[in-house]
Structure formats: C-alpha cells, structure tokens
Amino acid sequence: MISNNIDLESTKKSETKDFIRQIIDKDIESGKYGGRVHTRFPPEPNGYLHIGHAKAIVVDFGIAEDYHGLTNLRFDDTNPVTEDVEYVDSIQADIKWLGYDWEDRLYYASQYFDKFYEYAQELIKKGLAYVCSLSLDQIKEYRGTVTEAGKPSPDRERPIAESLELLEKMKNGDFAEATYTLRAKIDMSHSNMKMRDPLIYRIKHAHHHQTGDKWHIYPMYDFAHCLEDSIEGITHSLCTLEFQNNRILYDWFLDALEIYHPQQIEFARLNITHTVTSKRKLKQLVDDKIVDGWDDPRMPTICGMRRRGYTPQAVRNFCEGVGLAKRESTVEMALLEYHVRQDLNKNSLRMMGVVNPLKVVITNYPEDQEEWLEAVNNPENPEDGTRLVPFSRELYIEQEDFMEDAPKKFFRLSQGREVRLRYAYFITCTDVIKDQAGKILELHCTYDPETKGGNAPDGRKVKATMHWVSVKHATQVEVRMYNSLFVEENPDKKEEGKTFLDYINPDSLEINQNCWVEPELAKAKAEVNYQFERIGYFFLDSKYSSPEKPVFNRTVTLKDTWAKIKNN
RNA sequence: UGGGCUGUCGUCAAGUGGUAAGACACAUGGUUUUGGUCCAUGCAUUCCCGGGUUCGAAUCCUGGCAGCCCAGCCA
Numbered sequence: 001m002i003s004n005n006i007d008l009e010s011t012k013k014s015e016t017k018d019f020i021r022q023i024i025d026k027d028i029e030s031g032k033y034g035g036r037v038h039t040r041f042p043p044e045p046n047g048y049l050h051i052g053h054a055k056a057i058v059v060d061f062g063i064a065e066d067y068h069g070l071t072n073l074r075f076d077d078t079n080p081v082t083e084d085v086e087y088v089d090s091i092q093a094d095i096k097w098l099g100y101d102w103e104d105r106l107y108y109a110s111q112y113f114d115k116f117y118e119y120a121q122e123l124i125k126k127g128l129a130y131v132c133s134l135s136l137d138q139i140k141e142y143r144g145t146v147t148e149a150g151k152p153s154p155d156r157e158r159p160i161a162e163s164l165e166l167l168e169k170m171k172n173g174d175f176a177e178a179t180y181t182l183r184a185k186i187d188m189s190h191s192n193m194k195m196r197d198p199l200i201y202r203i204k205h206a207h208h209h210q211t212g213d214k215w216h217i218y219p220m221y222d223f224a225h226c227l228e229d230s231i232e233g234i235t236h237s238l239c240t241l242e243f244q245n246n247r248i249l250y251d252w253f254l255d256a257l258e259i260y261h262p263q264q265i266e267f268a269r270l271n272i273t274h275t276v277t278s279k280r281k282l283k284q285l286v287d288d289k290i291v292d293g294w295d296d297p298r299m300p301t302i303c304g305m306r307r308r309g310y311t312p313q314a315v316r317n318f319c320e321g322v323g324l325a326k327r328e329s330t331v332e333m334a335l336l337e338y339h340v341r342q343d344l345n346k347n348s349l350r351m352m353g354v355v356n357p358l359k360v361v362i363t364n365y366p367e368d369q370e371e372w373l374e375a376v377n378n379p380e381n382p383e384d385g386t387r388l389v390p391f392s393r394e395l396y397i398e399q400e401d402f403m404e405d406a407p408k409k410f411f412r413l414s415q416g417r418e419v420r421l422r423y424a425y426f427i428t429c430t431d432v433i434k435d436q437a438g439k440i441l442e443l444h445c446t447y448d449p450e451t452k453g454g455n456a457p458d459g460r461k462v463k464a465t466m467h468w469v470s471v472k473h474a475t476q477v478e479v480r481m482y483n484s485l486f487v488e489e490n491p492d493k494k495e496e497g498k499t500f501l502d503y504i505n506p507d508s509l510e511i512n513q514n515c516w517v518e519p520e521l522a523k524a525k526a527e528v529n530y531q532f533e534r535i536g537y538f539f540l541d542s543k544y545s546s547p548e549k550p551v552f553n554r555t556v557t558l559k560d561t562w563a564k565i566k567n568n
Numbered sequence: 569u570g571g572g573c574u575g576u577c578g579u580c581a582a583g584u585g586g587u588a589a590g591a592c593a594c595a596u597g598g599u600u601u602u603g604g605u606c607c608a609u610g611c612a613u614u615c616c617c618g619g620g621u622u623c624g625a626a627u628c629c630u631g632g633c634a635g636c637c638c639a640g641c642c643a
Contacts, residue, residue, distance in 0.1 A: 016589080018581095146639060181641060222643095245638045
C-alpha cells in the first residue's frame with residue numbers, strides 16, 4: 001500500500017510537463033483552438049541543419065505528436081539572395097533521418113506571396129502602412145536608439161492612394177533596390193525598437209528559387225511569419241528566445257488585419273559545450289578546411305552526426321532529455337554521448353578489432369592449427385546470435401593491454417601474468433622480445449588448452465579479459481578517432497584578441513592506418529553500428545570507406561574506468 | 569542607458585505558500601568472459617543578494633545585483 005503510493009508519486013513527478021505543454025493543456029481545457037494542436041518547423045533554406053535545429057524539430061514535431069496534432073514543414077524563404085534549393089533538399093533529408101514526417105504538409109512562405117501582397121494593400125488602406133523613400137542610413141537615423149525616441153519619416157502621412165500606387169510600382173520592378181520600402185505605421189517612440197515603423201517590404205531584383213523572377217519585392221520576417229502561421233492555421237508557433245521582442249509585432253499584424261491569430265511561444269535554444277552552432281562559424285570551419293565539409297563527423301550538423309554513427313533515436317532522446325525552458329543554457333557534451341552510448345549499447349554488434357597491434361606468439365600452439373570459436377554478437381540482445389572467430393598461433397592484441405613492470409591496479413597482460421582472451425583461452429606471458437633499441441617487437445605466451453572458450457575447469461580466475469585477432473585471418477582497416485573539435489568548453493569565450501578558431505583542438509582527428517579486424521568485421525555493412533569490444537562504437541565512413549579498404553569512424557568511446565585510474 | 573526575458577547542485581531541470589524531484593557528471597561498493605552494461609549508495613539544511621509579509625517562503629511583496637536579447641532593406 002505504502003510503496004504503491006510512493007510509486008505513484010514518483011511517476012507523477014517524473015512526468016511533470018514543460019511550460020509549453022502546460023500552456024497547451026490550458027488551451028485545450030479552455031477550448032482556445034477547439035482543442036487542436038498544430039505546430040510548424042519553419043527553417044530558412046540557407047544552411048545545413050545542426051543539433052540546435054534537432055531540438056527545435058523534436059519540440060515542434062514531438063509536442064504535436066503528444067497531442068495527436070499536426071506539424072507542417074515550411075520553408076521560410078523570404079530572402080532569395082541567401083537561399084538555395086540545395087538546402088531545401090538537405091533539410092528534408094535530415095528531418096526524415098530524425099524520423100519525423102510532415103506527410104503532405106510541405107509549404108513555402110513564397111507560395112503565399114500573392115496573399116501577403118493583398119494583406120499589405122489592406123494595411124495601407126487602413127492607414128496602417130505607407131511607402132517610405134528614406135535611404136538605408138536615413139531609416140537608421142530616424143529610428144533613434146534604445147534610449148532616444150525616433151522621429152517620423154517625412155513620408156509617414158503619404159496619401160493612401162499614393163502608397164498603393166508606389167507599392168504597385170515597387171512590385172513591378174520600376175524602382176532600383178533600396179529606393180523605397182513599405183513600412184507599418186506604428187510608433188516611432190515605442191520603447192521596443194521593433195515597433196518603430198518596421199519594414200514590411202523591401203525591393204530586391206533577385207531570382208527566387210521557387211518563384212523565379214516574378215517578384216521584385218520580398219516581405220520581411222515579422223510581416224511574413226505571422227501571416228504564414230495564420231494562413232496555415234497554426235495554433236502554437238514555437239520559436240527561440242531571441243524572437244521575444246518580435247512577438248509584439250507578430251500580434252500587431254494579425255490584430256491589424258483581424259485574421260486568425262496563433263500564439264507565439266519562445267523557448268531557449270540548445271547550446272552544447274565544446275562545439276559551435278552558429279551558421280556563420282560552421283561555414284567558416286568548412287571554408288577554412290578545418291573540417292572535411294558540412295558532414296565531417298566532428299561537426300554538430302545532423303549530416304555530420306549521421307556520418308559519425310550517431311543514431312536518430314540517440315539524438316532524439318538527447319533532445320528530449322535536455323528539457324524545455326526559457327533559461328539560456330549550455331548542455332555538456334557528456335550528456336549527448338551518454339545517450340549515444342545508451343542506444344548503441346542496446347543496438348550495436350560486438351566485434352573484435354585491434355587498433356594498435358602488438359604481436360603475440362602462442363609458443364605451445366601448433367603452427368598449422370586453427371580453431372573457429374563461437375562469440376556472442378550482442379549480449380544485450382540474444383536475437384543477434386553468434387558468430388565464429390578464428391584462433392591461431394599468431395595473434396594481435398592491443399599495445400595498451402601489455403605493460404612491463406605493471407602496477408598492482410593494472411589487470412592486463414604482463415610477464416608471468418595470466419589473462420583471458422575473449423571467447424578463446426587463458427594465456428600467460430613468458431617472454432618479451434625486443435629489438436636492440438629496447439622496443440618491444442612481440443610477446444611469447446603459452447596457452448592452457450583446458451581453458452577453451454574462456455573458463456578454467458579448476459575454477460581459477462583471471463582479472464582481465466582482452467580482445468584479439470588472429471594475424472593470419474585479420475584484415476587491415478583504417479580507423480578514425482574523433483575527439484572534440486574545441487579544447488574549450490565555450491569556444492566563444494572572449495579572451496582578448498582571440499576568436500573561436502584559436503580554441504580548435506589540434507587532436508580532433510587521429511587516423512590509424514594499421515588496424516586489424518576479425519573476418520566478420522572485414523565484411524562490415526554500411527549504416528550498421530558496431531562495437532569494437534573494449535574500445536568503442538564504430539561506423540563505416542560513408543565518404544572514404546570502400547570494400548577493399550574499410551574506413552571506420554569512432555562514433556563514441558566506451559566509458560573507460562582504467563583511464564581514470566591510470567591518470568590518478 | 570529604454571524595453572523584453574532569465575537567475576534552483578559542476579551541467580541541464582522539476583517545483584506555482586506546507587518544509588528542495590529527476591537526469592548527466594562525480595565518488596564508493598556489488599555483479600560481470602568488454603576495467604563496457606547493469607545494480608546499490610552518496611552528492612543543494614538551501615534556491616543570485618538584502619529587507620519585509622506569514623505559524624510556514626525557492627514560491628508572495630520590496631529594493632538591489634548579474635546574464636542574455638533588441639537600434640539589418642537577416643531570420
């Protein structure tokens with residue numbers, strides 16, 4: 001009885017809702033939108049999606065899903081000079097990869113351009129907008145500052161008919177860029193700068209990837225976005241904190257036009273330590289060839305994470321795990337890695353591969369003999385079955401797994417010490433063979449035939465189990481180890497004269513050419529996550545790997561308790 | 569500086585007047601043919617600071633302080 005109550009209580013607490021879901025609960029209760037929940041994900045097609053967008057996607061699609069609502073994918077393509085179809089394709093691919101579906105609701109802001117134009121005319125007719133002839137610099141000057149009120153444009157009281165006519169000419173391409181703008185007539189002394197007669201249209205003689213050369217004027221964000229949401233019947237327009245100042249305008253346009261009015265709700269964007277997510281900075285990493293492209297496995301882009309071997313489920317779990325609130329925050333990279341490991345532990349195939357080989361000769365094992373030993377593919381999922389791994393006289397083990405004059409806490413191989421080779425035998429190191437310079441060339445060991453499979457009939461124990469591959473049967477592969485791109489938690493931290501590029505980690509990529517894997521791994525498939533036992537999770541590189549020369553990306557390391565002990 | 573928003577463990581984050589959830593990280597033990605996984609335990613006498621209201625305050629009032637956003641014909 002008592003424990004039941006405790007369970008109930010703890011369940012309830014762990015399910016507390018974020019502030020947006022609380023708002024939606026209230027809206028549903030009050031019948032605000034007839035119980036509907038309809039969100040949208042509105043990227044501008046001017047760059048690749050990154051982990052920050054992933055959170056927005058999980059928020060937009062996830063919330064709608066929770067309430068059995070809908071989510072539209074809408075390209076907010078109101079500025080043709082920065083946008084490109086290249087991005088509309090990649091963005092769709094990335095959202096699909098994350099596992100979300102907008103069904104037939106793919107929209108473009110540009111498909112509403114005619115409607116926007118009508119709304120603009122209506123605003124003029126209501127005396128709420130005017131065509132302004134101020135130059136760029138003048139507009140800036142007339143706007144005032146945060147502490148000083150602005151002053152009205154000389155065109156502010158332009159007759160309605162004249163504004164209408166001028167707007168028509170702007171639309172037809174009769175004027176040069178930057179000669180005229182359409183502005184909302186609001187309040188030049190408003191304490192919120194956004195309200196000081198914001199621009200509605202600007203002239204751009206630009207080719208648009210969707211509408212071609214039809215338009216010579218393009219709408220500004222504040223005018224367009226609320227209308228897009230209104231036209232699509234969005235209920236909750238979720239966006240990031242920096243738009244808080246814009247909400248007043250969002251509401252103003254919809255009220256002025258007296259049309260369907262969704263509500264904008266802002267939440268904090270996702271920041272992660274040891275990386276950057278600004279479009280400009282990511283682009284610079286690509287342009288300066290610091291990384292291998294937008295999909296470099298070190299990039300926080302969705303395509304980068306995909307190439308590295310992160311799974312959609314891990315990324316989604318992470319995004320859900322970071323929470324949804326209004327406070328600016330930076331999540332530790334460790335949390336992302338935790339979710340990646342969590343997913344991969346359940347869903348990866350265990351294999352054996354040696355990254356830094358050290359040759360071992362089993363001196364009492366017959367030279368011409370080989371055995372194929374059964375190994376479990378995934379102890380977390382018996383359905384993944386077993387495979388056979390070849391064993392023979394000459395093996396490779398990991399250099400790190402042998403130490404001369406080993407300390408007490410080192411459990412692995414050393415002279416005179418016995419360890420287990422996973423799924424194979426107990427071996428004992430008898431001799432260390434070195435060259436004249438004292439460099440270790442190989443190890444001589446003996447094996448105990450009684451311990452086949454890894455258990456001693458006499459019940460004796462060993463402290464370590466090590467991975468290995470048979471030299472004769474091994475395939476050489478390339479393995480790429482990735483470390484964080486930046487050495488500083490916050491690459492944007494301001495030290496005098498430094499930029500984020502000064503905190504690039506010189507060791508963010510280590511390429512190992514001389515790695516050896518078991519036969520099953522030599523046949524590794526693309527898009528499958530593997531665990532190299534005791535090392536980490538790996539994924540075939542989509543760019544450089546080939547059947548002749550497999551290239552593996554390290555997705556993430558295994559947690560390494562020994563590394564901690566060693567470093568103390 | 570005018571306005572908008574935010575300050576709860578190292579990092580996220582619940583909490584909505586009844587005596588500080590949870591996760592990651594960290595630490596310590598146990599299990600283990602991966603020093604992985606898993607399991608157990610510990611980890612904020614205190615919520616940016618000061619004053620007030622109250623039997624009772626992270627929650628209410630008040631005065632400070634700190635951080636972020638806004639002065640693109642970007643979104």
